[in-house]
Amino acid sequence: MSVSVQEADFDAGAEIAALSAGRDDVGAVASFVGLVRADKSSDAAAVQAMTLEHYPGMTEKALDAIVAEARGRWDIFGARVIHRVGRLLPGDRIVLVAVVSAHRGEAFAACEFIMDYLKTRAPFWKKEETTDGGRWVDARETDDHAAGRWQTGKD
Amino acid sequence: MNIKVLFFAGLREALGVGSESLALPAGVGTVGVLRDHLAARGEPWSALATTKNLRAAVNQQMVGPDAAVKPGDEVAFFPPVTGG
Numbered sequence: 668m669s670v671s672v673q674e675a676d677f678d679a680g681a682e683i684a685a686l687s688a689g690r691d692d693v694g695a696v697a698s699f700v701g702l703v704r705a706d707k708s709s710d711a712a713a714v715q716a717m718t719l720e721h722y723p724g725m726t727e728k729a730l731d732a733i734v735a736e737a738r739g740r741w742d743i744f745g746a747r748v749i750h751r752v753g754r755l756l757p758g759d760r761i762v763l764v765a766v767v768s769a770h771r772g773e774a775f776a777a778c779e780f781i782m783d784y785l786k787t788r789a790p791f792w793k794k795e796e797t798t799d800g801g802r803w804v805d806a807r808e809t810d811d812h813a814a815g816r817w818q819t820g821k822d
Numbered sequence: 823m824n825i826k827v828l829f830f831a832g833l834r835e836a837l838g839v840g841s842e843s844l845a846l847p848a849g850v851g852t853v854g855v856l857r858d859h860l861a862a863r864g865e866p867w868s869a870l871a872t873t874k875n876l877r878a879a880v881n882q883q884m885v886g887p888d889a890a891v892k893p894g895d896e897v898a899f900f901p902p903v904t905g906g
Contacts, residue, residue, distance in 0.1 A: 701906055719905065720831055722898060725882035750905060762906050782906060788884065790898075791905025792831035803832040806875070806902030 669746055670730040672721060674753040679763050682747050686767045693744060697774035698765035699782050705757035712797035719752045719761070722790035726750070729789045733781055741777040743768040748781060750791060780817050787814040823893035827860070830900035833876070836869035846893050853878045854887030856897060875902050 687693040734746045749763040764781045768774040793804040824843045834840050850856050861871035879898040880889050
């Protein structure tokens with residue numbers, strides 16, 4: 668399975684090893700692991716925990732579609748995406764994206780593409796618990812910009 | 823046949839409800855018109871009109887306000903996503 672949405676933590680090393688297990692044509696593995704940060708800016712109340720909500724059903728479809736688009740754009744052998752939901756603490760892993768290909772260029776590009784699209788197209792929402800109470804995280808324009816970089820023509 | 827409408831994140835909290843099933847109201851044929859129809863119910867439903875950059879999905883596909891809604895559809899409204 669290339670996409671998982673789960674409460675449980677994941678073992679990035681084991682996931683990466685599994686992507687290339689039993690094959691000798693893999694020359695590159697690129698991976699990204701996102702973590703819960705304790706604080707975002709100096710004027711914000713300290714983040715003590717974070718709860719991730721998602722849209723069951725649509726989330727998996729959206730992630731599958733993003734991986735399929737990456738496979739259409741780059742010559743990659745496979746990809747693994749794991750996104751956690753539920754309550755997470757600073758330092759916890761939130762997301763893993765790992766891509767295997769013959770060469771590093773394709774792996775790097777596809778990994779970054781999947782992450783950029785995930786941030787703007789997959790239905791997850793973060794709510795932070797801070798010393799001042801709960802607050803929903805606002806979407807960032809820089810994320811839209813990052814995803815927009817990959818658009819070619821009218822797609 | 824009814825439509826199912828889902829709400830997520832801050833919008834779900836503002837409305838105090840995560841989902842509801844309703845008969846597609848007469849004259850409502852698109853996501854944008856459905857949003858206006860629900861927002862016109864009065865408080866707290868105006869949150870559908872005031873949520874910044876509200877997003878929508880029909881049958882679990884992200885769509886724009888002009889997307890068609892027909893009986894049996896699952897329609898979702900939510901704020902911009904913030905995963906990753």
